[in-house]
Amino acid sequence: MEEWLACCGSAKFAQQMAAVAPFSNPQEAIDAAKDIWFNKVDVNGWLEAFAAHPAIGESPSNTVKSPTTTAEFSFSLFCYTQITAVIAKWSNGEQSTALATATDATIQELYYWNSQYRQKFGFVFLICASGRSTPEILTEIKKRYLNRPIIEFELAAKEQMKITELRISKLFTANATSASTTRTPRCGDNSQRFCARLAISVSNL
Secondary structure (H helix, E strand, C coil): CHHHHHHCCCHHHHHHHHHHCCCCCHHHHHHHHHHHHHHCCCHHHHHHHHHCCCCCCCCHHHCCCCHHHHCCCCCCHHHHHHHHHHHHHHHHHHCHHHHHCCCHHHHHHHHHHHHHHHHHHCCCCCCCCCCCCHHHHHHHHHHHHCCCHHHHHHHHHHHHHHHHHHHHHHHHHHHHHCCCCCCCCCCCCCHHHHHHHHHHHHCCC
């Protein structure tokens, strides 16, 4: 389940994905992920996944929570450390365009709107930031801030799915570049070995 938690921070999502794995290709996994995310994960699961993300412009390492307190299953400390490192690397990569186009002024403005958004909706502003500049993200957060909570909650869930799709593709790339078999491990199937392999292969992406 560890690999799926790296793609989406919901314990229910990770458990459901592990239950229907392995997948022969990324699209098969993405199709299953969409069905699970929108039809089987409840509101609490959505919020759990949202909470696993840093605010745009913040360090991922400060926001990833230990699975022993946010999930219904536990990891070894080794495996948890590897997974959080992978999530941090993926998150930084997804925000690379935003960070490259940021100025001191836009970063301060982003911090302000992140705070305003969280106060209004109760969760982090979520957007698939890959390829988006800081001005684009600022425009989007200001526009979405005007939404009613029920509308914004659904939009955040859709953005989470976009991020999950991106990470599933990265997961398959990571597996393909490793020396492992192409089968996605099931729950309890050499989890520590998988985590170490994933961390090593992702570092080379």
